[in-house]
Amino acid sequence: MPLKIGAGDVGHIHDHAKETYPEECAGALVGMDTGEMKVVVDVWRAENTHEDERSRRFLIEPLKIKEFEERAQERDMDVLGFYHSHPDHPAEPSEYDREHAWPYYSYVIASVGADNVEDMRSWVLKDDRSGYDEEPIVG
């Protein structure tokens, strides 16, 4: 299913990735699932609360996810997925990402260097957890 993200929200993700470099950033993608497309209406930053190694790990705590879900529902929206950055690394999910992934959610990964976001791609876990399918990002 394509993931529609407007230029403004893409810009927010890029800014977040550059601000936290060389650590990973993370946040939620919020909007509507039309059945044919996930339409991102807003992106919400989350603090990367992983205890250590934040240059290659991120964590969003369950109570934060609960808060995001409730905030989205109040606005008649859903949490469609999450973004995170891979500093100096391709925008592809790692084995570690796959082990921790949930079905349905879109996982947007931004590959970020010292100066720029080099690439941004979106992935969805396969039903049998064996890997990912890439989703097209449309503007």
Place this chain on the structure above:
Amino acid sequence: MPKVKIPTPLRQYTSGNSEVEVGGGTAGDALGNLVEEHPDLKQHLYTGDGKLRSFVNVYKGDEDIRYLDGQDTEVSQDDELSIIPSIAGGRCK
């Protein structure tokens, strides 16, 4: 019967329902019954050796069952269990 709240990513395995009523006197029993009724949930909640995945959090009301009695946490008719994701990842091992 206790209710289990299902997070968005798992609702495709519960016929779109955000809440499911299940029998069981403990959190572990309730989750076991949930998975029995909706078998496609199992691989997303449990590892191959039957342990709850580390990023799957189960709350009784506002409390993580890890800080209560874990799977043995007692649940009554009126209790609500919530399955809440934590989101984790990173670039490589």
